[in-house]
Amino acid sequence: MLKETGIISEEELNKILPDEERRKKGPFAVVECVEEIPCDPCTAACPFGAIPPFDNVNEVPSVDFDKCNGCGICIALCPGVAIFVVDETYTADKALLKLPYEFVPLPGKGEMVGCLDRSGGEICKGIVVRVQKHPSKTNIIWLEIPLDFSQKVRNIKLK
Amino acid sequence: MIRESEMLVVGGGPAGMMAALQGLDNGIAVTLIDDGIEIGGQLIKQTHKFFGSEMEYAGTRGIELGKMLKEKLFNYDNFTYLGKTTATGYYEDGVVTAVREDKEYMKFRPRVLLIATGAAERPLAIPNCDLPGVYGAGAVQTLMNLYGVLPGKRALMIGAGNIGLIVAYQLLQAGTGVAAVVEAMPCIGGYLVHASKIRRSGVPILCSHTILDIQGSDRVERAKIVKVDDNWNPLPGTEKWLEVDLICVAVGLTPLTDLLWQAGCEMRYVSELGGEVPVRNREMQTSVPHIFVAGDAAGIEEASSAILEGGIAGLAMARYLGAPMTDSEYRENSAKYWNELENFRGGPIGRRILEGLKKVLEH
Amino acid sequence: MRIKEHPILKFDFSKKVQFYFEGQPMYGVEGEPIAAALHDNGVMVLRDSINLKRPRGFFCAIGHCSSCLMEVNGEPNIRVCIVPLEAGMRVNRQRGKGELR
Numbered sequence: 054m055l056k057e058t059g060i061i062s063e064e065e066l067n068k069i070l071p072d073e074e075r076r077k078k079g080p081f082a083v084v085e086c087v088e089e090i091p092c093d094p095c096t097a098a099c100p101f102g103a104i105p106p107f108d109n110v111n112e113v114p115s116v117d118f119d120k121c122n123g124c125g126i127c128i129a130l131c132p133g134v135a136i137f138v139v140d141e142t143y144t145a146d147k148a149l150l151k152l153p154y155e156f157v158p159l160p161g162k163g164e165m166v167g168c169l170d171r172s173g174g175e176i177c178k179g180i181v182v183r184v185q186k187h188p189s190k191t192n193i194i195w196l197e198i199p200l201d202f203s204q205k206v207r208n209i210k211l212k
Numbered sequence: 213m214i215r216e217s218e219m220l221v222v223g224g225g226p227a228g229m230m231a232a233l234q235g236l237d238n239g240i241a242v243t244l245i246d247d248g249i250e251i252g253g254q255l256i257k258q259t260h261k262f263f264g265s266e267m268e269y270a271g272t273r274g275i276e277l278g279k280m281l282k283e284k285l286f287n288y289d290n291f292t293y294l295g296k297t298t299a300t301g302y303y304e305d306g307v308v309t310a311v312r313e314d315k316e317y318m319k320f321r322p323r324v325l326l327i328a329t330g331a332a333e334r335p336l337a338i339p340n341c342d343l344p345g346v347y348g349a350g351a352v353q354t355l356m357n358l359y360g361v362l363p364g365k366r367a368l369m370i371g372a373g374n375i376g377l378i379v380a381y382q383l384l385q386a387g388t389g390v391a392a393v394v395e396a397m398p399c400i401g402g403y404l405v406h407a408s409k410i411r412r413s414g415v416p417i418l419c420s421h422t423i424l425d426i427q428g429s430d431r432v433e434r435a436k437i438v439k440v441d442d443n444w445n446p447l448p449g450t451e452k453w454l455e456v457d458l459i460c461v462a463v464g465l466t467p468l469t470d471l472l473w474q475a476g477c478e479m480r481y482v483s484e485l486g487g488e489v490p491v492r493n494r495e496m497q498t499s500v501p502h503i504f505v506a507g508d509a510a511g512i513e514e515a516s517s518a519i520l521e522g523g524i525a526g527l528a529m530a531r532y533l534g535a536p537m538t539d540s541e542y543r544e545n546s547a548k549y550w551n552e553l554e555n556f557r558g559g560p561i562g563r564r565i566l567e568g569l570k571k572v573l574e575h
Numbered sequence: 576m577r578i579k580e581h582p583i584l585k586f587d588f589s590k591k592v593q594f595y596f597e598g599q600p601m602y603g604v605e606g607e608p609i610a611a612a613l614h615d616n617g618v619m620v621l622r623d624s625i626n627l628k629r630p631r632g633f634f635c636a637i638g639h640c641s642s643c644l645m646e647v648n649g650e651p652n653i654r655v656c657i658v659p660l661e662a663g664m665r666v667n668r669q670r671g672k673g674e675l676r
């Protein structure tokens with residue numbers, strides 16, 4: 054699937070998500086990088102050592118969800134723009150999604166934006182909670198979205 | 213006048229710059245000629261962050277990496293840079309000819325020569341592929357990333373290798389729409405994280421699809437795409453016209469090896485490396501002892517590997533010129549680069565490169 | 576058309592110079608390839624092909640493909656994709672092989 058469309062499958066996604074129990078405890082990183090490619094900055098990015106170092110630079114990253122606290126430092130340091138942080142405990146029915154964004158213009162705080170799934174289709178609306186500017190110009194958008202869409206939304210569209 | 217020099221580097225991409233740095237570091241005077249307006253080769257157009265590891269400056273955007281290497285080079289007094297200068301020939305007496313700014317004719321006789329000329333994009337042979345608006349992916353990058361000129365309003369990208377995927381993303385960043393990426397192979401060739409980035413921006417990636425026809429009076433106005441079977445035969449009834457004013461061709465690169473041919477270096481056709489490439493040893497030395505090679509000219513790969521190969525070649529060239537270093541120092545430093553290269557090539561993509569190298573790397 | 580805002584890059588278009596395309600005054604940025612300035616001005620056809628007289632434009636941008644040969648200040652076969660723009664340049668579409676004067 055992914056190899057033909059560029060969209061990660063449900064099955065592949067389930068392999069990279071933490072278990073239900075961990076998901077209920079707070080934010081965690083979703084590293085949507087499932088192919089062996091020569092790239093390892095994520096392993097050095099995490100200040101808590103939640104992404105263990107590789108033996109070979111081509112290894113697929115894994116996340117130790119006991120160490121990951123969802124801080125999001127890795128998001129802007131992944132050259133593949135493939136890391137998201139999801140907090141499914143944000144409110145009773147809303148999740149907080151932090152996503153990397155390398156487009157202009159940037160949305161404003163409080164702005165309502167269209168939420169796109171992995172194929173770029175709009176599936177719901179979300180509210181921008183914060184725009185975290187990063188010196189490397191991979192900025193991070195904090196987005197409040199309906200809880201049911203927490204593992205579906207991966208991009209935004211401004212009006 | 214013939215300019216006698218110690219080390220001459222042709223090509224100022226990552227491979228050439230890194231080799232020059234190694235030479236300079238070892239006290240060798242280096243002259244570098246490059247035909248671009250700016251030094252840096254492909255790096256000066258790459259706005260995305262590079263992969264790899266720390267030694268290849270992973271996580272740094274290509275443009276920044278180019279600047280870093282450039283700054284390092286210009287710190288050396290015995291570095292001579294000749295930009296807008298095209299190396300035009302290699303002669304039997306070891307003379308390299310060049311033309312500077314289309315005006316000045318120059319001759320060099322270096323004691324050691326590095327060919328780091330990179331690669332050229334392959335064209336696409338379909339009806340009307342010569343219409344203005346059909347551009348190489350690298351050319352599109354030059355317009356938008358170097359000079360801030362929008363290459364078009366809506367593009368069709370041909371090829372879902374890394375270049376096609378990356379340039380599609382860069383088009384979106386510049387404000388050009390991308391109607392689709394078509395790829396004749398049944399699978400995406402480039403890294404899937406690059407594919408996911410454009411997919412979630414709504415760009416369809418159509419595998420098993422190709423472009424059949426282009427129309428427009430004196431520039432591109434539309435393109436016909438079609439689904440193909442496993443043997444790349446168009447499937448009738450699946451044709452579709454897309455309204456686009458830009459067709460971006462990213463169907464592969466061919467090493468630029470003219471000077472190596474002229475110098476009589478032994479060449480072999482290696483499909484894994486993108487075409488005819490020179491036979492070389494582990495010092496990146498060709499069959500002509502004072503000529504070395506590195507980067508895409510030695511085989512299409514990546515900037516990360518071009519940097520490492522440049523390091524290996526530069527070090528070996530410095531030793532060739534008798535720079536003061538002991539054998540064990542040399543071996544140790546060269547091994548650092550080789551270990552990193554082997555690490556880099558340790559995955560499924562690198563495996564293909566290694567297969568190719570078996571055919572040209574002599575021990 | 577120029578890119579007005581870019582998420583990664585900053586462009587400096589301040590060094591504006593005038594040049595002439597087929598006698599018509601146009602503006603570009605000094606030092607950029609002539610082809611970039613022409614593209615910005617909407618000029619896509621740079622010459623006619625030698626035999627079939629088909630319109631030809633920009634293609635490789637590295638001075639290799641010969642698609643963009645034009646006549647600049649009376650001199651033919653100039654690769655406008657790699658020759659920097661200067662004030663006052665007279666740039667013309669090239670017909671055929673061009674004439675050396």
Ligand SMILES: Cc1cc2nc3c(=O)[nH]c(=O)nc-3n(C[C@H](O)[C@H](O)[C@H](O)COP(=O)(O)OP(=O)(O)OC[C@H]3O[C@@H](n4cnc5c(N)ncnc54)[C@H](O)[C@@H]3O)c2cc1C
Pocket residue numbers: 222223224225226227228245246247248252253254255258260261262263297298299300328329330331349350353374375376378379468506507508509513514515516517518637
């Ligand atoms: C769109 C795109 C995205 C890429 N992304 C990545 C990436 O994410 N990571 C990565 O590692 N790699 C990437 N690459 C690949 C990388 O850019 C190349 O592999 C690398 O630049 C090769 O380096 P080089 O020094 O061999 O050649 P080049 O960078 O091509 O430099 C060669 C230089 O030689 C000059 N030259 C050629 N012939 C002559 C001559 N006769 N006289 C004088 N000068 C001459 C050229 O003008 C050029 O400046 C990408 C490439 C492209 C096109």
